[in-house]
Amino acid sequence: MEILLAIVTGILYAAGIYMMLRRSLVKLILGIILLGNGVNLLIFLLGRITKGKPPIIPEEAKVFEELYADPVPQALILTAIVISFGLQAFAIILVKRAYKVLGTDDLDQLNTTDEDS
């Protein structure tokens, strides 16, 4: 399971970076989304995958006696997902607006701000 998830994370990172390097604005957003998912999976994976061991202490015990699933990475991912959702929603609107105003979705055409004025 870990190996599989590690490979998937790697693919998501690679695909995300590749898409961000393309010239189209839409692919840029797809790249951001893929990369965001890759990061979330990475955090999930690094929190160690433990199956069927909820972090609940049995009534008679005071501390955990065996390995348990760490709840913190899941809380982190939840926060990260919410944040990236907001950012992606903003990104889509921004790109739509930019496409309407600039009349192009080719990133190589977006060079007027670098020109001397």
Place this chain on the structure above:
Amino acid sequence: MSNLIILCPLLIHLLFSILLMFAWRSLKWQKSLTIIGNSFALVASIWVFIFIYENGTQTVQSGNWEAPFGITFVADMLAATLVLLTCISGFAVAIFSVVSVIKARLKFGYFSVFHFLLMGLTGAFLTGDIFNLYVWFEIIIISSFVLISLGGERNQLEGAVKYFTLNILASMIFLTALGVLYGLTGTLNMADLSQKIVLLENQALVEICAVLFLVGFGIKSAVFPLYFWLPASYHTPPSAVSAIFAGLLTKVGVYALIRVFTLIFVGDLFLETLLISIAILSIFSGGIGALIQNNIRKVFSYLIICHIGFMIGGLGLFTSVAIAGTIFYLIHDIIVKTNLFLISGLIYRLRSTSSLKKLGGLYSEYPKISLLLAIPLFSLVGIPPLSGFWPKISLLLAGFERENYWFVGAVIFGSLITLVIIAKVWSEAFWKNPQPVKKWKNFVDFCELKHIQKAQLIFPIAFLSVVSLYIGFGAEHIQQLSERIAMELMDNQQYIDAVFKTRANAR
């Protein structure tokens, strides 16, 4: 719980950004509210600063969860100083934006988002939890996205796309580094991380993690190979917005670098060499980039990159003298860079252009204003009694002490090239004969403004100039403060003890 007051500036900004949403329809109310809110925050931050100055580092455990488990807010001297500087800049920029930003932009919640941005900045300075730092960074960048794209002009949107992409990429890299760090240590509290990271066996992975942090924060603070988004976007929004960006957003990246590399990843020779090399390259590329630009706001944008190099280099040298120089430079830079972009806004209001070729004759027409503008411009260069001069002494001393003559050379080169650039700006914009001015339609010239509006444009610049003058002439105080901060940073045990104080008391 008297130490709860360290959260006051943060909560005031939150409160006012909510209040401003209720006043959505009335711009008049919003303008008064934002000035009141920023004055409150300024007073609160001065109070916090004095409180920390007298009582030392204070902590707040949110929800009363003890240190490594809950989120901790830590106000040490560095955080308190930066919160104070944030509130000073915020106060000045709020007053400036009341007049200088056009109604069409203000209508869509400009002030509310502005307060959110300031809240994010204060939060980032105060937090002692690395994931919480990420959340504050996200609050900062999402408000800055709104501010940079508000108005939707052609080049603004273009700048926004570039700014947006690189900042999101930086956040993703930061989050990756954070995930790896959590996987290694199982904690997110920075004080706890500092203790646990030295015990790890897998130091190679720690180093990779440190480099990921360097890249993530490096993009945000615009250091050498990662700065290209900055000059492409900072000149596009209204100058009030660029002022707050220039003053604080890149500096929050520098702050994060200082915090992470003095607390968590300490004493790594490879990283120190890397930091000094990118610092030297930033100084060179920023300085030379600024030299060939013609748009006054682009010149200032490149100067930001040039001067980030001084701070990163001081961090790389990593002696207490160098860190003191870095902190002093940070204090000086936040005030001066905010002021520079306010000046560019004022010059645009006077002449309706930002191009150095078309500017001219400012000194003959507005001698008093020109003399006022001379203060921040020459503070930036660091003509001896003014503020930019003093931190360079510490940086040079530290450079000689560590026998790093490349950095010494770069600092001298950086100062010289800043002098050349400011001399060029001064002679082109102020001393050259007046050029024929082409006014845009609907452009309101400075002369046509009412007295109160003129005052609202001039007052923030004068206020920040007075602060700069104080930093220059009261350099002894600031130097003592920076040395104290440097001591606290070099001896991070104090920070760790402050965070775990409750645990120690319980035993």
